[in-house]
Structure formats: structure tokens, C-alpha cells
Amino acid sequence: xxxxxxxxxxxxxxxxxxxxxxxxxxxxxxxxxxxxxxxxxxxxxxxxxxxxxxxxxxxxxxxxxxxxxxxxxxxxxxxxxxxxxxxxxxxxxxxxxxxxxxxxxxxxxxxxxxxxxxxxxxxxxxxxxxxxxxxxxxxxxxxxxxxxxxxxxxxxxxxxxxxxxxxxxxxxxxxxxxxxxxxxxxxxxxxxxxxxxxxxxxxxxxxxxxxxxxxxxxxxxxxxxxxxxxxxxxxxxxxxxxxxxxxxxxxxxxxxxxxxxxxxxxxxxxxxxxxxxxxxxxxxxxxxxxxxxxxxxxxxxxxxxxxxxxxxxxxxxxxxxxxxxxxxxxxxxxxxxxxxxxxxxxxxxxxxxxxxxxxxxxxxxxxxxxxxxxxxxxxxxxxxxxxxxxxxxxxxxxxxxxxxxxxxxxxxxxxxxxxxxxxxxxxxxxxxxxxxxxxxxxxxxxxxxxxxxxxxxxxxxxxxxxxxxxxxxxxxxxxxxxxxxxxxxxxxxxxxxxxxxxxxxxxxxxxxxxxxxxxxxxxxxxxxxxxxxxxxxxxxxxxxxxxxxxxxxxxxxxxxxxxxxxxxx
Numbered sequence: 001x002x003x004x005x006x007x008x009x010x011x012x013x014x015x016x017x018x019x020x021x022x023x024x025x026x027x028x029x030x031x032x033x034x035x036x037x038x039x040x041x042x043x044x045x046x047x048x049x050x051x052x053x054x055x056x057x058x059x060x061x062x063x064x065x066x067x068x069x070x071x072x073x074x075x076x077x078x079x080x081x082x083x084x085x086x087x088x089x090x091x092x093x094x095x096x097x098x099x100x101x102x103x104x105x106x107x108x109x110x111x112x113x114x115x116x117x118x119x120x121x122x123x124x125x126x127x128x129x130x131x132x133x134x135x136x137x138x139x140x141x142x143x144x145x146x147x148x149x150x151x152x153x154x155x156x157x158x159x160x161x162x163x164x165x166x167x168x169x170x171x172x173x174x175x176x177x178x179x180x181x182x183x184x185x186x187x188x189x190x191x192x193x194x195x196x197x198x199x200x201x202x203x204x205x206x207x208x209x210x211x212x213x214x215x216x217x218x219x220x221x222x223x224x225x226x227x228x229x230x231x232x233x234x235x236x237x238x239x240x241x242x243x244x245x246x247x248x249x250x251x252x253x254x255x256x257x258x259x260x261x262x263x264x265x266x267x268x269x270x271x272x273x274x275x276x277x278x279x280x281x282x283x284x285x286x287x288x289x290x291x292x293x294x295x296x297x298x299x300x301x302x303x304x305x306x307x308x309x310x311x312x313x314x315x316x317x318x319x320x321x322x323x324x325x326x327x328x329x330x331x332x333x334x335x336x337x338x339x340x341x342x343x344x345x346x347x348x349x350x351x352x353x354x355x356x357x358x359x360x361x362x363x364x365x366x367x368x369x370x371x372x373x374x375x376x377x378x379x380x381x382x383x384x385x386x387x388x389x390x391x392x393x394x395x396x397x398x399x400x401x402x403x404x405x406x407x408x409x410x411x412x413x414x415x416x417x418x419x420x421x422x423x424x425x426x427x428x429x430x431x432x433x434x435x436x437x438x439x440x441x442x443x444x445x446x447x448x449x450x451x452x453x454x455x456x457x458x459x460x461x462x463x464x465x466x467x468x469x470x471x472x473x474x475x476x477x478x479x480x481x482x483x484x485x486x487x488x489x490x491x492x493x494x495x496x497x498x499x500x501x502x503x504x505x506x507x508x509x510x511x512x513x514x515x516x517x518x519x520x521x522x523x524x525x526x527x528x529x530x531x532x533x534x535x536x537x538x539x540x541x542x543x544x545x546x547x548x549x550x551x552x553x554x555x556x557x558x559x560x561x562x563x564x565x566x567x568x569x
């Protein structure tokens with residue numbers, strides 16, 4: 001590659017004609033489109049479908065003797081990417097890809113622009129070797145690599161400069177008629193755009209003595225950004241309280257609120273919780289994408305046999321069905337999918353939720369409000385007088401709620417609810433521990449669905465996994481047929497933020513009540529119940545479900561071991 005004596009620029013249309021990739025008529029049509037829209041000729045040709053983007057870029061790459069790099073398969077170095085400031089990377093639409101022996105390889109949307117190459121060499125102080133890349137892939141990588149950190153840091157610095165002790169009026173912060181240009185509003189906008197872009201489920205704002213820590217939870221794990229502008233925290237918290245309709249002068253007690261925002265053409269419902277900490281107030285926001293809609297049963301990732309049996313169970317006329325698992329295991333998502341499946345004009349459905357996460361048409365959803373005495377038990381009692389066919393209780397937290405739910409399931413109602421237990425087998429014990437009569441549980445309970453979330457392997461950086469001796473020994477005890485299976489793992493790339501994972505999927509175990517299980521419950525025989533559950537037809541444990549996904553290349557062995565460890569605890 002030689003940047004000092006590049007090949008003479010050529011007209012794209014002439015080059016494509018010479019290579020017989022387009023006709024003269026197509027070129028004329030594209031030129032007319034270019035004149036009308038202002039697009040580059042190559043983009044106009046690709047958008048009209050006369051030539052594919054890959055054909056165009058490969059032809060140009062061959063002519064100029066520059067490489068054509070597929071960013072989706074290229075191993076990126078984030079530290080190297082950051083050597084070019086974000087503002088210049090976005091301005092010139094380029095990305096530092098790799099180090100060469102006497103310079104750097106830079107992916108560019110237009111590697112034929114010599115002025116841009118000169119500017120990049122001046123900024124990087126190194127020889128630049130251009131490479132062709134797909135423009136949309138380039139923009140996507142810029143978003144995931146820089147993630148607006150420079151922009152947020154700049155706005156935070158601007159806001160810090162405004163927050164002098166003499167002019168900082170917290171009561172008036174961002175509450176005027178025109179606040180769209182206020183630094184605090186722009187900082188929050190950047191924060192929410194970043195969170196939505198990387199599909200974060202939660203945003204944590206944590207003030208410390210000398211800095212502000214912002215952490216985003218992605219696929220169950222927190223990613224951190226630190227800001228040195230410590231005084232920004234109080235401005236952010238105050239603005240969020242205003243948006244949530246909370247008392248901004250109350251900093252001694254926790255507060256809860258919610259608000260709705262529109263980010264990147266998506267409606268995001270934000271549930272906010274504040275808590276006083278040593279150096280201010282900590283804020284956690286749960287982000288719920290209302291635009292995404294409720295998942296259908298087929299989109300949950302349930303094994304086909306479990307989905308088939310679960311759908312049959314929820315369509316029965318009465319009984320209690322429990323969905324169990326720890327916080328954040330996707331129980332609510334499963335119940336909403338079940339309600340979507342059951343939601344028909346012929347069925348009256350009432351829910352008691354704390355909080356209501358998604359709004360569903362035709363379903364009567366009640367928000368729990370303990371401050372006015374509207375708890376689960378009260379709502380459930382009232383709901384049964386509303387002639388429902390199906391009742392959903394957000395959580396069976398106490399003896400009274402559980403007993404009403406059990407009795408309702410015995411009197412012609414289908415009752416769906418959640419319970420915090422490690423697995424399906426321990427759900428019955430938990431109900432008995434809450435003081436419920438064993439005969440009532442045996443007569444009402446129809447099935448328990450236990451679930452967890454495991455991380456999906458990133459599809460862009462998978463590689464074979466070599467099992468260690470310790471892993472082989474563990475697999476031998478679990479399923480000897482899996483010992484020699486070729487598992488895969490994630491290497492880590494820019495698309496998965498170098499984690500090797502992208503997104504999550506549910507693992508499930510379904511325990512249907514059989515005569516043997518019911519008999520053990522009536523005898524209060526916990527061990528007999530557990531033994532009968534292991535022998536129950538169609539029962540397959542969470543660990544085995546995770547192992548099945550690992551065999552299929554959906555998740556990794558590490559995730560299987562993590563699930564097994566949480567079940568053993």
C-alpha cells in the first residue's frame with residue numbers, strides 16, 4: 001500500500017461500465033438520481049439496486065490496490081480505535097483498524113479522499129493506509145466503540161462550569177419553559193441514547209466523594225463510565241426527580257417514580273428509584289421498551305416440548321400455575337407472554353401487579369399501592385368479585401395472598417403467579433413454609449415453571465472451546481455423552497463489547513403435578529416429593545436445559561457451570 005503516490009482518481013461510473021457491472025442506461029438513471037438527491041454516485045447506484053455495495057467497494061478496492069475489510073469479521077482493538085478522537089472519527093467517517101509496521105490501517109467510507117488522509121496523518125502522527133469498509137457497518141462500530149463518552153464528558157464539563165455555589169438553584173433546574181438546550185437535559189439525552197443503543201436494562205447513577213459513577217446493566221452485567229465532575233450528580237438527580245414528579249427537596253428518604261421518554265424513535269418507560277447514600281443520592285432506573293411489544297410464547301426460547309405442555313396447562317379452565325426464579329430471571333416476561341396467548345374477547349383477565357410493566361389491551365391491570373392499603377390480597381379479593389376467568393397475581397408474597405389465590409384456583413379460576421425459589425421442586429416447600437395447608441396446595445397446584453437467563457454467544461466471534469480436565473470431570477457426572485462434544489465459546493469483538501456474548505435466552509424446567517407428586521404433598525413428604533419430581537415425565541432440570549443450549553452452540557459451558565452453581569447454593 002502506498003499513500004504517497006495513489007492511483008489517479010477515476011470516475012466511478014466509468015470504472016463500473018468498464019467492468020461491465022452496470023449498463024449505460026443504469027448509469028444515466030443513477031446520475032439523474034444523484035442530481036435529484038445529492039447522494040454520491042456509488043450510493044445512488046447501490047440504492048437503485050444496479051450494483052451491490054460489496055461489488056462497488058471491491059471494484060474500487062481492486063482499482064486503488066487498497067484492502068476491503070469486513071468489519072463484522074474483523075478483530076478490532078478498542079484501545080487502538082480510541083487513539084483517534086471521537087469527533088474526528090465521526091467527522092471523517094473513519095476507524096483505526098490495525099497497526100502496520102510503519103503506520104496504521106484506517107477503515108474509511110471514502111478512502112479516495114486525499115485531503116482526509118492528510119488530516120488523519122497529521123492527527124495520528126503516523127502514516128495512514130486506507131481501507132474500504134461498508135458505511136453502515138462503520139457507523140455502527142463508531143456507535144458501539146465510542147458510545148458518546150466524549151460527548152457526555154464534554155456536556156458534563158459544561159454543566160460543572162455552570163454549577164457554582166452562588167447560582168445553582170436546584171428548584172429551578174431544568175424546569176423552565178425552554179430546557180431542551182440545558183446541559184443537564186443534553187447529558188441525560190446522551191445517557192439514555194447510549195443505554196438504548198446497547199440495550200441496557202438498568203442505569204445506575206452513583207455519586208462518590210470525588211467523582212460520579214454511571215453504570216449500565218447489559219445482559220445482566222454492569223458496564224461502567226466514570227465522570228470527574230462530581231457536582232453533576234445533584235443536577236442529574238434533581239432533573240430526574242422533576243421528570244418523575246418527585247419531591248426534589250426531599251433527600252433524606254428513598255423515593256420511587258416513573259416517566260416516559262422517546263429515544264431513537266422508541267417509547268421507553270422508565271421506573272426510577274432514589275436512595276440517600278454517603279455523598280448524595282443514588283439513582284437506579286429500569287428501562288422498559290414499550291415499542292418492542294410483548295414477546296410471543298414462540299419468542300421466549302422455550303424448548304418445544306416445554307412450550308407445548310405449558311401452553312396446554314395455561315389454557316385449562318382452573319388451577320394454579322407458578323413461575324419461579326430469582327429476581328431478573330425473566331418471570332414477568334414469561335407471564336406477559338402467557339397473558340398475550342390467553343387474551344381473547346371471551347376471557348375476562350384481571351392482574352394485580354407491582355409495578356405494571358407493560359400495558360395490555362383488554363386486560364384489567366391493577367397497580368398495587370400499599371400506602372393506601374391496596375395490597376395483593378386486597379386486589380385479589382376484589383378481583384374475584386369481578387367475574388374473572390383468569391387472574392394474575394404479580395407475586396405471592398405472604399400467607400394471605402397465597403391462600404386466596406389457592407382457593408380461587410379451586411373455584412373455577414385459572415390463577416397465574418410468581419414465587420422466588422431456586423427451582424421448580426422447591427416451590428411446593430415454599431408454599432408450605434408460608435403456612436398453607438398441604439391439602440390445599442395438593443388440590444390447587446397444577447404446575448411449576450422454573451427459569452433462569454443465560455447469555456447467548458455472540459454470533460460474530462465464535463471459536464471452538466477446549467474443555468479442561470475439571471470441566472470434563474464435571475460433565476461426566478452430569479451427562480457422560482457430553483464429555484467429547486465440540487463446544488464453542490465467544491472470543492470477544494466490538495459488537496459484543498469484547499464479552500463474547502450478545503443478548504440472553506431463557507432456560508426452563510417444567511414440573512407438572514402427577515398423582516405421585518400430589519400424594520407426596522398430602523403426606524407432607526418433602527423427600528418423596530423431590531424423588532417423584534425427578535421421575536416425572538417430561539421433567540428436565542435447568543442445568544440439563546442449559547447444557548442442551550451449549551450443545552447447540554447457543555451458550556457456553558461457562559454459563560452452564562454458572563447456572564449449576566446458583567442451583568447448588
